[in-house]
Amino acid sequence: MTKRWMLLLATAAFLCGCESMKVQPWQKGNLAKPEMAFDSDVLETRFADHTYFSKEGASGGAGVGGGGCGCN
Amino acid sequence: MRLQLGMKDPNVNGSQRGAVLAAALALPGLLPGIAQAQVTAPNATLVQFKFLYYKDYQESGDRMTVKSPALYLLTPITDDWVFEIGAVYDSMSGASPYYHTTLSGASGKGIEDARTAADITVTKYFANRTSVAVRAAYSIEDDYRSTAGGLTIRHATPDQNTTFTIGGGYSGDEIFPTVGVPTTYYKRTYDAIIGVSQVLSPNDTAQVNFYYAHQSGYLTDPYKAYWGIDNRPTSRDQKALLVRWNHFFESADATLRTSYRYYNDDWDVTANTVTIDWAQTLPDGWVLTPGLRYTTQSAASFYYDPVYDPVLGAPYPPGYLQNPNAFYTADQRLSAFGGITAGLKISKALPQGWLIDGKAEYMEQRADWRLGGEGSPGLETFKAQMYQVGVTRKF
Numbered sequence: 001m002t003k004r005w006m007l008l009l010a011t012a013a014f015l016c017g018c019e020s021m022k023v024q025p026w027q028k029g030n031l032a033k034p035e036m037a038f039d040s041d042v043l044e045t046r047f048a049d050h051t052y053f054s055k056e057g058a059s060g061g062a063g064v065g066g067g068g069c070g071c072n
Numbered sequence: 073m074r075l076q077l078g079m080k081d082p083n084v085n086g087s088q089r090g091a092v093l094a095a096a097l098a099l100p101g102l103l104p105g106i107a108q109a110q111v112t113a114p115n116a117t118l119v120q121f122k123f124l125y126y127k128d129y130q131e132s133g134d135r136m137t138v139k140s141p142a143l144y145l146l147t148p149i150t151d152d153w154v155f156e157i158g159a160v161y162d163s164m165s166g167a168s169p170y171y172h173t174t175l176s177g178a179s180g181k182g183i184e185d186a187r188t189a190a191d192i193t194v195t196k197y198f199a200n201r202t203s204v205a206v207r208a209a210y211s212i213e214d215d216y217r218s219t220a221g222g223l224t225i226r227h228a229t230p231d232q233n234t235t236f237t238i239g240g241g242y243s244g245d246e247i248f249p250t251v252g253v254p255t256t257y258y259k260r261t262y263d264a265i266i267g268v269s270q271v272l273s274p275n276d277t278a279q280v281n282f283y284y285a286h287q288s289g290y291l292t293d294p295y296k297a298y299w300g301i302d303n304r305p306t307s308r309d310q311k312a313l314l315v316r317w318n319h320f321f322e323s324a325d326a327t328l329r330t331s332y333r334y335y336n337d338d339w340d341v342t343a344n345t346v347t348i349d350w351a352q353t354l355p356d357g358w359v360l361t362p363g364l365r366y367t368t369q370s371a372a373s374f375y376y377d378p379v380y381d382p383v384l385g386a387p388y389p390p391g392y393l394q395n396p397n398a399f400y401t402a403d404q405r406l407s408a409f410g411g412i413t414a415g416l417k418i419s420k421a422l423p424q425g426w427l428i429d430g431k432a433e434y435m436e437q438r439a440d441w442r443l444g445g446e447g448s449p450g451l452e453t454f455k456a457q458m459y460q461v462g463v464t465r466k467f
Contacts, residue, residue, distance in 0.1 A: 023233055027274040030320040031108050035327035035351040035359065038108065038269070038279055038316050042144045043122040044417075044431065046158070047460060051126065055437070055456070057369050057406050058335035058343035060283045061314035064263045065222020065241025067209040069187060 038062075108277040108318070109235045109269040111228040113154055113197040116425075117147040122462035127166075128435075130452040133175055136166040136183070156193040162186065171300030171387035171402035172378040173452040187213045191220075201228040207241075215294075218245045224265075233271040237281070240264045249294035257290035267314075275320040283312040293403060300387040301400045304374070310337040327351040335369075341406065343369035344443075357421035363433075365413040368443045372406040374399035378450040407448035410441025415458075425466040433458040 023031070030036065039045045039062070053059045054071035126138040142160040149155050164185045167175040176183065189211035197203045202225065209220040222241030228234065243261040248254070267281035287308040296302035316331040328350055335343040349363040381388040389400055415433035422428065437454040439447025 022231055023271045023274055025232070028271070030275050030322070031271060031277055033320065033327065035329075035353070035361075036108055036277060036318050036320055038277075038318070038329075041120075041429075041462075041464075042146075042158070043120050043142050043462060044460065046142065046144075046160070047122070047124045047140070047458070051435075051456075051458065052367075055128075055405060055435075055454075056343070056367060056411065057339075057341040057372065058310075058312070058333070058337075058345065058367070060263065060285055060310055060335070061265075061281055061312040061333050062283075063222070063241075064224065064239040064265050064283075065207050065209065065220045065243065066263075067189070067191075067211055067218040067220030067243045068216070068245040068259065068261065069189075069211060069218065070185075070213050070216030070247060 109228065109271045109279075110232040111197070111201045111203050111226045111235055112232070113152055113195075113203075114146065114148060115151075116466050118145070118464065118466045120144040120462060120464040122460055124458065124460045126456065126458045128454065128456035130173055130175075130454055132173070132452060134166060135175065135454075136164055136168060138162050138164045152197040154195040154197070156195070157191070159188075159190045161188050168295065169402075169404060171296060171302075172450065173404060173454075174300075174386070176295075176299065185214050187211055187216075189218075201230070201232065202226065209243075215248050215250050216245065217248075218243055220244070220261075222263075235269040237265065237267040237269070239266075245289075247290060247294060249298065251295065251298045257294065259287065259289035259291060261285055261287045275322065277318050279314070279316045281312075281314040283310075283314065285310040293401075296401070296403055300402055301389065301392070302403065303397070303400050305339065305399055308337055308339055310335070312336075325353045339406070340373040341369055341371070343367060359417075359419045359421075361417040361419075363413075363415045363417070365415075366410070368410040368441070369408060370442075370445060371408040371448050372401060375401050375403070375406045375408075375448065377448055378402070404437075404451055404454060407439070407451060408442050408445060409437045409439050409447050409451075409454075410443060411435060411437040412441065427464040427466070428462070429464070430461045431459070 034040045122142050124140040128135045140160055140162045144158045146154065146156045164183065166183060168183055170176050191207060191209035193205055193207040195203050195205040205224045207222045211218045220241065220243035222239060224237065224239035226235055226237050241263045245259040247257040247259065263285035265281055265283050267279060269279040271277050288306060291306060291308055292304045293302045312333055312335045314331065314333045319328045321328065331347045333345040345367040347365045349361055351359055351361040353359055376389040379390060380386045381390050381392050384392060387402060413433055413435040415431060417429060417431040419427055419429035435456040439449060439451055
């Protein structure tokens with residue numbers, strides 16, 4: 001368990017400590033491509049979330065206040 | 073034009089030039105969207121319609137079929153207020169397991185239900201790269217009603233390379249089963265998220281989210297309790313860590329999207345899920361995206377295998393009479409298994425901001441696909457097919 005949390009902290013520190021690799025605004029053309037978005041297709045993401053929420057024991061991670069369902 | 077002026081002016085230093093260039097790039101039509109990890113109000117309206125056809129089945133018979141038309145609209149009302157609305161109608165029919173993989177359809181009773189859901193999100197963007205989004209959601213079924221809401225705050229650093237997200241939500245659900253004595257049960261969910269998105273390079277962006285949810289109230293499946301044996305604890309604490317990483321390959325003109333989620337709850341369900349998508353840009357506005365998803369989960373502590381009491385028989389777990397009020401479930405979703413989904417999406421951008429797409433996916437869950445332990449024995453393999461088509465317009 002301790003190992004796991006240390007790994008999490010290391011990941012978080014890595015993601016926050018990127019001062020040295022500052023990407024300038026004019027270098028963001030590729031980052032602005034729709035394919036590079038984390039949720040580029042809203043309804044596709046919703047279908048997927050709803051399906052896995054209904055068919056697996058695990059859920060959550062991307063947002064809050066989603067609401068429930070009586071999924072069979 | 074502005075771009076050239078900036079470049080030629082000897083009095084403009086590097087960072088100002090960058091700002092001018094960024095401003096020029098941000099003009100509508102030059103950049104297709106907003107770079108990841110930024111907090112900037114969208115300046116275009118997006119309307120999307122999709123239709124999903126879903127069917128699942130097992131060796132011994134078909135289970136549920138779902139048809140879902142869905143609509144989504146995002147529109148800036150002013151420069152700094154954005155309005156989103158979503159709606160979906162699910163019509164479901166078929167058979168659901170009473171216990172383990174024994175289907176309700178086997179006794180001639182099918183399920184018919186419909187779910188109508190809608191949600192509204194209003195987001196205010198502030199000048200200091202902060203946005204505040206308020207969301208309300210409502211859904212209604214024949215036997216279920218959910219009223220949910222959430223607040224999400226995002227803040228980006230001045231270079232727009234790092235975005236912090238914090239959010240909290242609530243869902244109040246009512247369950248009124250159509251079997252047994254008419255009763256309404258209640259269930260509450262509080263959830264919270266904290267996350268950071270980081271631009272790592274001109275071709276890399278990553279995100280880490282911590283998610284926590286606390287559920288309380290009636291968490292049992294009333295139908296599985298009525299037709300089989302199902303009695304679950306009245307609270308559940310869920311934790312998830314989601315890590316996503318996207319990389320753009322310039323040489324291939326393709327995007328690799330990856331995600332990993334670690335999930336754990338106090339019902340002893342631990343799940344590890346990875347997804348990988350390859351979005352390949354092709355000539356003439358086509359994008360082809362094959363994708364894979366793998367998940368592996370342990371069983372809830374109170375899940376029992378399909379080995380029944382020698383006296384009572386199915387669906388009773390061994391020793392049920394000695395301990396009838398203990399927690400039990402025979403829900404396949406809370407068993408130990410591994411699941412794989414393989415999919416292929418194709419989209420084509422058309423003139424004037426139109427986009428059409430289609431996607432086909434196949435999913436299968438098997439006990440012996442579980443990693444890191446034994447899968448739950450004695451269950452039929454679960455299979456599903458999903459097909460969706462969509463049309464989107466941005467203007």
